[in-house]
Amino acid sequence: MxxxxxxxxPICPEILAAIGEASDPALPYGADAASQQLDGAFSDLFGKEVAVVPVATGTAANLVGLSALVSPFGGVACHHQAHINRTESTGVAFYGNGAKLLTMDGPSAKLLPETLDAFLTRENTHGMHSVDPECVAITQATEFGTIYDVDEVQAIGRVAKAHGMKFFMDGARFANAIAALGCHPADITWKAGLDVLSFGATKNGAMAVDAIILFDPSLHARVEKARKRGGHLFSKHRYLAAQLLAYVKDDLWLRNARHANQAASALCQSLETLGARAAFTPQGNELFVHMNDDLAERLRKAGLVFRPWPAVGPDAFRFVSGWNSPIEAIRALPETL
Amino acid sequence: MxxxxxxxxPICPEILAAIGEASDPALPYGADAASQQLDGAFSDLFGKEVAVVPVATGTAANLVGLSALVSPFGGVACHHQAHINRTESTGVAFYGNGAKLLTMDGPSAKLLPETLDAFLTRENTHGMHSVDPECVAITQATEFGTIYDVDEVQAIGRVAKAHGMKFFMDGARFANAIAALGCHPADITWKAGLDVLSFGATKNGAMAVDAIILFDPSLHARVEKARKRGGHLFSKHRYLAAQLLAYVKDDLWLRNARHANQAASALCQSLETLGARAAFTPQGNELFVHMNDDLAERLRKAGLVFRPWPAVGPDAFRFVSGWNSPIEAIRALPETL
Amino acid sequence: MxxxxxxxxPICPEILAAIGEASDPALPYGADAASQQLDGAFSDLFGKEVAVVPVATGTAANLVGLSALVSPFGGVACHHQAHINRTESTGVAFYGNGAKLLTMDGPSAKLLPETLDAFLTRENTHGMHSVDPECVAITQATEFGTIYDVDEVQAIGRVAKAHGMKFFMDGARFANAIAALGCHPADITWKAGLDVLSFGATKNGAMAVDAIILFDPSLHARVEKARKRGGHLFSKHRYLAAQLLAYVKDDLWLRNARHANQAASALCQSLETLGARAAFTPQGNELFVHMNDDLAERLRKAGLVFRPWPAVGPDAFRFVSGWNSPIEAIRALPETL
Amino acid sequence: MxxxxxxxxPICPEILAAIGEASDPALPYGADAASQQLDGAFSDLFGKEVAVVPVATGTAANLVGLSALVSPFGGVACHHQAHINRTESTGVAFYGNGAKLLTMDGPSAKLLPETLDAFLTRENTHGMHSVDPECVAITQATEFGTIYDVDEVQAIGRVAKAHGMKFFMDGARFANAIAALGCHPADITWKAGLDVLSFGATKNGAMAVDAIILFDPSLHARVEKARKRGGHLFSKHRYLAAQLLAYVKDDLWLRNARHANQAASALCQSLETLGARAAFTPQGNELFVHMNDDLAERLRKAGLVFRPWPAVGPDAFRFVSGWNSPIEAIRALPETL
Structure with missing residues (x-):
């Protein structure tokens, strides 16, 4: 475990099969039949015409996607715990040709609309000496496993748009968020004013693909050029497309995410039964708990692998479940130990 | 055809099988067992300790690899036909933080040592106003399907080193070059003074992986950081490793390349029989021919797909064979038509 | 006022005269006689061999100087009020090829050694995902007009070096700090482990020149290239040199700074007499006071020009004195009003 | 000589006086009265509303100005002898966030319209793999001292616009060109489709100022931001403005340039009398001659300072005259020797 x-x-069976089946000769660089279906498949999924630019990593999806929304002189307002701020090297400035992260705090790694509003009011000087925010970025589900509900995303979107900002979402675990919220994908994206979404698949059953979803298709040419220059344009592009098409077919993305979410929920119950305490109510597939060393040691001896997470606290640990987590064994943990 | x-x-069977077999849980970001074997496997292959940094595309391998060999104020001396100059957007300046391509001409897309020597003598001003060359880059096999022989690479390397240059090789079709030359991979790499090689696999049977080979392992930390910042560090890194390990196992890389080379050679014969004329003696898996529109049309009607190549001439066309090209059918072409 | x-x-008379006197033909780009004297003049001033690279603005001095101390993947630890963070656009990332500002808080715009120590301990992960700090930067005098004393700078330097950091000082008002401290310039620079100082002159009587002082002269070649690429290499370089040589001749820099400091001190007394309250004990030539709108209005009517400064508080204002501020009239202010 | x-x-007297006269307190960063007059003064000069952004060096004027006309993925088509290509480090890629120089040849450092047309036709692939030209840049007067006549500039402009290109002129010696052509400044700028001009003053009597002239004032905000980020925004901005206002007042710029042009012309005659041969018909203030070592030695002994110029030929030398060159002494040279 x-x-x-x-x-x-690993790769989930449906996606592995799709990779194996893409065996006919195909035009490179996205001119193949599978790649040509992407825009349509995701337009259906979101209920709106979108343009899709797939890349092999979530970091690339964030960096290339964000780069279309901020100038070399501008800033990206986000939570200081944001993956783009904490875990992507100096990538935002790299792809953004200098663009800067402007961070604020908020409970459980979430931005509060009122905090954001005050921040944008204060920081947007319309000047040239300082860095004015040009884009708001949130992560859904967040880095602490919490999930903005529909109203919260829409409130963030309203604040962003009222200040003339672009709006970006790091959706590395977007599937887990939708599975938890039970809403339509449109509700927390374009209906909330979102411009670009990084739509994760790698963490949720794919081998290596995340999709940049452009709700404003006019951004397409620029994003294509940024992808090419970054070295992220696959020659055998069909293998990115094949993964994504299998991922959204028959709601595989949601099925995988629901499984992972249930596993995290079951794990939370089991660990609390054993004496741990959840740091945040787990909504997706990430669980942060406080527990003592003794329990941690017992869990490790029972074969569980997990990591300490000092950003949450000195006695905090992170557990992340996946599409293949063994829910029954998780439920049985208190007994097993 | x-x-x-x-x-x-498509992916060749051995590599597809390797992807499918990588199904156990594994640590991310290169800490898994397969990834840990890469340095050893390639050190064996090259007969020297190397560090290996895999990425998913050849462009990324070139750009990230080159970035370790040139300062933001320096230049990369190369043939004007070089892929890094013609086909990688503004990527060299992007990853090189401004580094500039300095181009020269040469027959059949190859640099001549004497041309290079004169170029470096003239352009290296040791000043601050102009851009001094800091690195020499060649492509092997070249963009015109020709291949530097061992002496030629070593002569280039000697010139480069005599001028204090770093030496880089774009080896997107390195396997085809080795298959054609029959030499040891060491002979045209570190024994010729090469610092970094972009070792291609994607074009030769892999799904999506090219390896940055660092003959100076002290470059490793910097290249790792450049890879991460570029968004090229796979979380499920084992799938890059699995492809590469399968690729070099039992000389698969050479077997695939030999097949493709033979196919190109057979195609050359067939097309010449039909009235075409090779622009360059084909040595690898790329064939450039001059032919009239009538022949081109007949070939297309027979189901062949190929592209005009104006860089070689107004009546020139490019044919590229692969690991799965049907050699018998190619040989039978004159008859078939 | x-x-x-x-x-x-405006330009102070000694420096204006020096500009006028530089009328003989002279070699461009720093090869002239005046420019050749810079290293010597500043080595004398600092009691140590230094290399000097002058530029026309303080922002350029900071950005070009800092760029020699941090990699494209690294961070610069500084106070969030730092000029490099608040007032230099995205310049640090621009000249630093992506380098990121990592900010912390501290009283009156000063870093506390213990805060810095904890920050560097926490943030330096020696990893590749996050941005590791590589350099510590302080401003002397600070953005709030306060001044690190000798012990404080040396304590910061010790912490920086203990963590393997480079150490940079934004000395746009370095003269005011030395004038206030009465110490030798060496005491708060190289004797405190400083690597690079941006030595201001523009604010203190020059027309347009700040000097990048390299306490490690081996940085010289890189800084020269960064200056050239940034468009900051003057062809008529002697006019930068002439200003700087006049500035350090006969302690002009200190005399100007002492005058400005005294003016600020006198202004503080006068304003406090009138009912204002200093936000920080003024040590250099910047004064921040809290006062009510009524007093502000009376001062404006009396001809004083000054600016509100919301970063210090809703009722806060900034007053900056200069080399030519009329001290007697300032002292007479309570009476005048 | x-x-x-x-x-x-050195600085010419009128400009030195203007610097000295700017002694009243003035708002910083361009908000002062002199700076506010720049747009008007240059709009008068060009007969069209322009926006003016002054910087202290010609390289900065080129790099900051060009950066507004090309995307990070695009190219600047220019002559391979262009200053921006040969003498500005990797500055175009730096300020252009990766933008690339695309060079071609042409007689006496001039682009021919037909060569440019063929070049743009061939290189503009409207693709994402290669670098498409987005801007055409010429130097007027050229790096070889030649000058495009009005028809030539307008022909270049027509070709550029027909291909959808922006059009930039490096006018480090623009005054010399206008003085030689006798045309209105409008004729070779906005009436020829020019978008941005780098208008030189430093080489022609100023201390340190060149002006970025934006014929499309909507570029102003972007250029301001690029200037600030590059560290080129003067705090005491009035000293840039004072130089420029004095420079264009009473045609000082043209008078200085005419003097320098006459000096070059006289020098050409004198040197040819002495046996040298002009490499190009000198039109501005740069003269390139072929001569033997013996004559070169005699000239040096007579006190002339000049430089060999191998780009023009092994026996070639460059002579550049200025606003203060002693024309009588130059005419007397054959006699003096």
Whole structure:
């Protein structure tokens, strides 16, 4: 039972099969038939015409996607815990040709609309000496496993638009968020004013693909050029497309995410039964708990793999479930131990 | 018979099997067992300790690899036909933080040592106003399907080193070059003074992986950081490793390349029989021919796919064979038509 | 009486004369006789061999100087009020090829050694995902007009070095700090482990020149290239040199700074007499006071120019004195009003 | 008689006086009265509303100005002898966030319209793999001292616009060109489709100022931001403005340029009398001659300073005259020797 990351899970069978089936000769660089279906498939999924630019990593999806929304002189307002701020090297400035992260705090890694509003009011000087925010970025589900509900995303979107900002979402775990919220994907994206979404698949059953979803298709040419220059344009592009098409077919993305969410929920119950305490109510597939060393040791001896997470607290640990987490065994943990 | 690119071919069976077999949980970001074997496998292959940094595209391998060899104020001396100059957007300046391509001419897309020597003598001003060359880059096999022989690479390397240059090789079709030359991979790499090689696999049977080979392992930390910042660090890194390990196992890389080379050679014979004329003696898996529109039309009607190539001439066309090109059918072409 | 900035003051007579006197033909780009004297003049001033690279603005001095101390993947630890963070656009990332500002808080715009120590301990992950700090930067005098004393700078330097950091000082008002401290310039620079100082002159009587002082002369070649690429290499370089040589001759820099400091001190007394309250004990030539709108209005009517400063508080204002501020009239203010 | 560069000449009296007269307190960063007059003064000069952004060096004027006309993925088509290509480090890629120089040849450092047309037709692939030209840049007067006549500039402009290109002129010696052509400044700028001009003053009598002239004032905000980020926004901005206002007042710029042009012309005659041969018909203030070592030695002994110029030929030398070159002494040279 390896909960160190959702990245430890392998390719799920449906996606592996789709990779194997893409065996006919095909035009390179996205001119193949599978790639040509992407815009349509995701337009259906979101209920709106979108343009889709797939890349192989979530970091690339964030960096290339964000780069279309901020000038070399501008800032990206986000939570200081944001993955783009904490875990993507100097990538935002790199792809953004200098663009800067402007961070604020908020409970459980979430931006509060009122905090954001005050921040944008204060920081947007319309000047040239300082860095004016040009874009708001949130992560859904957040880095602490919490999930903005529909009203919260829409409130953030309203504040962003009232200040003339672009709006970006790091959706590395977007599927987990939708599975938890039960809403339509449109509700927390374009209906909330979102411009670009990084739509994760790698953590949720794919081998290596995340999709940049452009709700404003006019951004397409620029994003294509940024992708090419970054070295992210696959020659055998069909293998990115094949993964994504299998991922959204028959709601595989949601089924995988629901499974992972249930596993995290079950794990939370089991760990609380054993004496741990959830740091935040787990909504997606990431669980942060406080527990003592003794329990941690017992869990490790029972074969669980997980990581300490000092950003949450000195006695805090992170557990991440995946599409293949063994829910029954998780439920049985209190008994097993 | 699709000869429009080697990228039209699918994953070869051995590599597809390796992807499927990588199904156990594994640590992310290169800490898994397969990834840990890469340095050893390639050190064996090259007969020297190397560090290996895999990425998913050849462009990324070139750009990230080159970035370790040139300062933001320096230049990369190369042939004007070089892929890094013609086909990688403004990527060299992007990853090189401003580094500039300094181009020269040479027959059949190859640099001549004496041309290079004169170029470096003239352009290296040791000043601050102009851009001094800091690195020499060649492509092997070249963009025109020709291949530097061992002496030629070593002569280039000597010139480069005599001028204090770093030495880089774009080896997107390195396997085809080794298959054609029959030499040891060491002979045209570190024994010729090479610092970094972009070792291609994608065009030769892999799904999406090219390896940055660092003959100076002290470059490793910097290249890792450049890879991460560029968004090229796979979370499920094992799938890059699995492809590469399968690729070099039992000389698969050479077997695939030999097949493709033979196919190109057979195609050359067939097309010449039909009245075409090779622009350059084909040595690898790329064939450039001059032919009239009538022949081109007949070939297309027979189901061949290929592309005009104006850089070689107004009546020139490019044919690229792959690991799965049907050699018997190619040989039978004159008859078939 | 214009206290809106020290930039409102004109060129002081000694420096204007020096500009006028530089009328013989002279070699461009720093090869002239005046420019050749810079290293010597500043080595004398600092009691140590230094290399000097002059530029025309303080922002350029900061950005070009800092760029030699941080990699494209690294961070610069500084106070969030730092000029490099608040007032230099995205310049640090621009000249630093992506380098990121990592900010912390501290009283009156000063870093506390213990805060810095904890920050560097926490943030330096020696990893590749996050941005590791590589350099510590402080401003002396600070953005709030306060001044680190000798012990404080040396304590910061010790912490920086203990963590393997480079150490940079934004000395746009370095002269005011030395004038206030009465110490030798060496005491708060190289003797405190400083690597690079941006030595201001523009705000203190020059027309347009700040000097990048390299306490490690081996940085010289890189800084020269960064200056050239940034467009900051003057062809008529002697006019930068002439200003700087006049500035350090006969302690002009200190005399100008002492005058400005005294003016600020006198202004503080006068304003407090009138009912204002200093936000921080003024040590240099910047004064921040809290006062009510009524007093502000009376001062404006009396011809004083100054600016509100919301970063210090809703009722806060900034006054900056210069080398030519009229001390007697300032002292007479309570009476005048 | 120092002809090594026009940069060896000092500030001309009118401009020095203007610097000295700017002694009242003034708002910083361009909010002062002199700076506010710039747009008007240059709009008058060009007969069209323009926006003016002054910087202290010609390289900065080129780099900041060009950066507004090309995307990070695009190219600047220019002559391979262009200053921006040969003498500005990697500055175009730096300020252009990766933008690339695309070079071609042409007689006496001039682009021919037909060559440019063929070049743009061939290189503009409207693709994402290669770098498409987005801007055409010429130097007027050229790096070889030649000058495009009005028809030539307008022909270049027509070709540029027909291909959808922006059009930029490096006018470091624009005054010399206008003085030689006798045309209105409008004729070779906005009436020829020019978008941005780098208008030189430093080489022609100023201390340190070149003006970025935006014929499309909507570029202003972007250029301001690029200037600030580059560290080129003067705090005491009035000293840039004072130089420029004095420079264009009473045609000082043209008078200085005419003097320098006459000096070059006289020098050409004198040197030809002595046996040298002009490489190009000198039109501005740069003269390139072929001569033997013996004559070169005699000239050096007579006190002339000048530089060999291998780009023009092994026996070629460059002489540059300035606003203060001693025309009588130049005419008397054959006699003096």
């Amino acid at each position: 390896n909960f160190s990351s959702d990245n430890v899970s | 699709n000869f429009s690119s080697d990228n039209v071919s | 214009n206290f809106s900035s020290d930039n409102v003051s | 120092n002809f090594s560069s026009d940069n060896v000449s």
